[in-house]
Amino acid sequence: MFSLEGLKNTIHYTLSASLGTTSTLLVEMLIVGICVISLFAVLGLVLVFMERKVSAYMQIRLGPNRVGFQGSLQTVADTLKLVVKEGLVPNGADKFLFNFAPFLVMIVAMLIMAPIAFTKGLQMWDLNIGVLYVTAVSSISVIGILMAGWASNNKYSLLGAMRSGAQIVSYELSAGLAILTIVIFTESLQISKIVESQQTGWWLFKAHIPAVIAFIIFIIAVTAETNRAPFDLAEAESELTAGFHTEYSGMRFALFFLAEYVNIFIVCAIGSTLFLGGWMPFHIGHWSAFNHVMDFIPGIVWFFGKIFFLIFVIMWFRWTFPRLRIDQLLNLEWKYLLPISMFNLLLATVVAIMGWHF
Amino acid sequence: MFIVDYIKTVFGGVKSLLVGMNRTGYYFFHHKEIITQQYPDVKQVLPERFRGEVVMIHDEKNEHRCTGCTACELACPNATIKIVTKFDITPEGKKKKALDTFVYHLELCTMCNLCIEACPTGAIKMDQTFEHSVYDRSLLIKILNKPGSKLMEGVE
Ligand code: SF4
Ligand code: SF4
Numbered sequence: 001m002f003s004l005e006g007l008k009n010t011i012h013y014t015l016s017a018s019l020g021t022t023s024t025l026l027v028e029m030l031i032v033g034i035c036v037i038s039l040f041a042v043l044g045l046v047l048v049f050m051e052r053k054v055s056a057y058m059q060i061r062l063g064p065n066r067v068g069f070q071g072s073l074q075t076v077a078d079t080l081k082l083v084v085k086e087g088l089v090p091n092g093a094d095k096f097l098f099n100f101a102p103f104l105v106m107i108v109a110m111l112i113m114a115p116i117a118f119t120k121g122l123q124m125w126d127l128n129i130g131v132l133y134v135t136a137v138s139s140i141s142v143i144g145i146l147m148a149g150w151a152s153n154n155k156y157s158l159l160g161a162m163r164s165g166a167q168i169v170s171y172e173l174s175a176g177l178a179i180l181t182i183v184i185f186t187e188s189l190q191i192s193k194i195v196e197s198q199q200t201g202w203w204l205f206k207a208h209i210p211a212v213i214a215f216i217i218f219i220i221a222v223t224a225e226t227n228r229a230p231f232d233l234a235e236a237e238s239e240l241t242a243g244f245h246t247e248y249s250g251m252r253f254a255l256f257f258l259a260e261y262v263n264i265f266i267v268c269a270i271g272s273t274l275f276l277g278g279w280m281p282f283h284i285g286h287w288s289a290f291n292h293v294m295d296f297i298p299g300i301v302w303f304f305g306k307i308f309f310l311i312f313v314i315m316w317f318r319w320t321f322p323r324l325r326i327d328q329l330l331n332l333e334w335k336y337l338l339p340i341s342m343f344n345l346l347l348a349t350v351v352a353i354m355g356w357h358f
Numbered sequence: 359m360f361i362v363d364y365i366k367t368v369f370g371g372v373k374s375l376l377v378g379m380n381r382t383g384y385y386f387f388h389h390k391e392i393i394t395q396q397y398p399d400v401k402q403v404l405p406e407r408f409r410g411e412v413v414m415i416h417d418e419k420n421e422h423r424c425t426g427c428t429a430c431e432l433a434c435p436n437a438t439i440k441i442v443t444k445f446d447i448t449p450e451g452k453k454k455k456a457l458d459t460f461v462y463h464l465e466l467c468t469m470c471n472l473c474i475e476a477c478p479t480g481a482i483k484m485d486q487t488f489e490h491s492v493y494d495r496s497l498l499i500k501i502l503n504k505p506g507s508k509l510m511e512g513v514e
Contacts (some may be wrong), residue, residue, distance in 0.1 A: 058382040062394040320382040321375060336368060 005121035013145050032124055036113055040106075045075045047261040050308075051315055055142070058319045076291055077315060087250035102255035104144035109193065109262045111137045112337035116190050116269050119279045119299035125194065130191035131183060134270055135176055138225070141263070145227075145234065145244050148256070152247040160243025161324060164234030166226050170333040175221035177341040181214035181348040182207070182274045185357060195278035202277040202283055206358045210348035214273045217341050222267040226260065230321040231329060264311055272306035276278070279303040285358070299315040366411060409469040409484040412439075412462055412468040414502040421510040422503055424481035426457035433476035460502040465495060479513050 011031070017026045049064070049072065056063025064071030076137065089098055115130035117123040127133060149161020185207050186194045197203075204211050224231035235243035245256045272278060279299030283291045299354055351357055395402055417420050426443040431473055444458040482502070492498060 054386070056394075060385055060391055060393050062392055062396070063398075099421045204412050316379060316382065316386075320378045340368070 003117070009123060036110055037319070039113075040258065041266050041317075044258040044261055045079065047265065047311065048078070048257075048342070050119035050311070054312065054315045055319045058316070082250060082254040085250035087252050089245070090247050092153040093247065094151040094153070097147050098247075098253070099197075101144050101148035101151060102252045102259070104147065105141050105259040106255055106262075108137060108141040109142065109259050109266060111264050113139075116266070117191050117195055117273065117278055118303055122300070126190065126192050129189045131179055131189045131194070131270075135172070135179060138266075139168070139172055141259070143162075148248070149244040150251070152241045152244075154247050155183075156240045156242075156246045160234045160240045160246070160346045164227055164244060166326075167231060167233060167329060169228070170222040170330060171224040171231075171337075173227060174217050174333060174337040174341045175182075177338075177345055178214040179223060181210055181341075181345055184345075184348050185211075186354045191273060191278070194273060195280055198277035198280045199283060201283055201358060202253065202275065202280070204275045207348070207351065208357065210273060210344050210351055213340065213344045214348070216273075217344070218271055218335055219310070219313065220332075220337060223317055224333075226267060226314075228264065229318040231322050232323065233326055233329060236271050264314060265307060268307045268310035268314070269303075271310050271349065272303065276306045277302075278306075328334060360408050360412045386453055404486050404488075409471060409486075410486045410488040411464055411469075411490065412473060412482050412483070412502065413485040414460060414482050414504075415480075416504055417510070418505055420504060420507045422457075422459045422481055422507050423479045423510050423513045424460060424477075424503065425509065425513060426455055427478065429476045429478060430473035430482065435470065435472065436466050436468060438463050438468075439473060457503060462500045462502050463498065464490060464500055465498040494501065 012024070012028065015027055019027065052074070053063045053071075055061075064074035067073040067077050089095055098168055112134055114125040115123065115127055115133055117126070145164045145168075146161045149157040149159075149164075152158070181195070182203050183189060183202055186197045187200070188194060198206070200206070227234040233243075235245075240246070245253055248256060277283075279302050281291070281294035281297055281299070281302050283294060394446045414422050414424060427439055428441045428443070431439045440461040440463075441457065442459040442461065443455050446454045446456040448454050469484070471484060474484060490498070
């Protein structure tokens with residue numbers, strides 16, 4: 001069967017046969033970098049199109065339907081427009097920070113890609129504290145947003161950035177606790193081990209009640225962390241024009257826009273790794289015949305299928321729920337999600353100690 | 359009790375959100391009824407009372423019913439209409455006021471219908487055309503009476 005691991009090994013052997021160890025490593029890093037950048041570009045195009053179509057279908061509209069078949073080239077046209085647009089820097093803005101902020105947000109998104117396992121053996125960096133690394137690095141992106149808000153010399157931007165800061169700092173807590181709940185069961189922070197531990201079933205089913213609660217909390221928290229509606233207070237079109245990226249135009253705006261969608265992809269990738277078994281096919285206990293049939297679908301298809309399912313759920317949230325006010329937002333986190341996830345953590349510990357999971 | 363209320367709030371909230379998601383999910387998977395109008399391809403049948411622009415009614419003999427009485431010009435709240443009159447000589451040798459040009463500034467018109475109601479002879483009406491965008495403002499100034507048209511027999 002065609003496997004991406006084989007492809008990876010072939011490339012590695014071909015390169016090391018003709019090059020030294022260091023240059024092999026450099027060339028491989030270059031290849032990986034190009035792959036990540038092209039993945040981001042494709043994701044941006046696909047996810048924006050998906051968002052527009054999903055929102056249209058949910059609102060009984062048609063959505064983009066002029067450019068290309070059923071409007072499928074709409075996002076390409078939008079990107080072209082953004083590329084040729086002038087990137088303005090407002091008077092009185094802090095030029096260096098203003099230009100740097102969108103890149104920082106993108107760099108953070110790229111860093112989080114590192115420990116994600118796409119399929120068996122296809123992982124950039126399988127470090128032993130993968131989950132911790134992801135939670136730690138993902139909080140840097142708030143600095144990019146604050147930087148953008150501060151450097152724009154615009155009150156709307158600053159307010160948006162401040163809100164975003166408050167929101168991300170608060171929701172990071174319950175997202176972290178939800179992740180911890182699963183780590184209790186996996187007994188490891190390494191992404192590959194976490195995926196491996198779901199060989200006999202996904203944690204969402206194996207660890208029943210605590211996992212389901214953690215999953216719901218995780219989805220809510222990451223929706224808030226990616227600043228998407230119903231938690232889009234950082235952008236808040238109706239009150240703050242466009243929040244932290246009010247002053248951005250052209251390619252810099254495109255980077256922020258892309259980073260938003262890439263971040264959704266990444267949090268959904270982490271969610272599916274922790275709760276839905278990553279690239280692991282759908283296995284039920286020890287029914288080896290059933291499991292064997294499921295194994296015929298390659299891991300990468302499973303992984304992307306799960307990610308896109310989660311992305312769809314998050315889009316579903318966005319086009320259904322009313323927006324929250326800032327006080328309601330903080331109430332939801334500090335009075336509901338945080339106590340519930342702490343209680344859930346205790347419950348998970350009890351379940352894990354007593355061995356009540358499958 | 360506090361804890362009971364708390365749990366009730368949580369479940370009530372989740373339930374109401376699920377009801378909402380059920381609705382949008384239903385729309386997502388039952389993509390039949392569409393409210394989007396694919397405008398240039400499919401044109402909507404406009405209601406009879408839709409007001410697009412003021413036009414003057416001409417019959418097949420290129421005759422209109424406007425006597426040049428300027429009632430419409432006076433009725434118009436924002437000076438959209440300018441009637442230029444001339445004096446015709448009737449067969450009996452009397453001078454008679456008649457319409458020379460009916461100038462209509464589409465860019466000023468609010469489609470309020472007051473001119474049509476003011477007209478004593480029913481010479482003008484509202485048309486349903488609405489695609490009025492042009493590249494130059496001067497193109498919006500229209501002469502409503504067709505060239506060479508004259509007053510219909512018997513209209514006073
Ligand atoms: S519709 Fe109203 S605004 Fe337009 S020409 Fe008639 S009276 Fe004037
Ligand atoms: S359109 Fe009617 S109201 Fe206006 S000038 Fe002619 S006859 Fe008089």
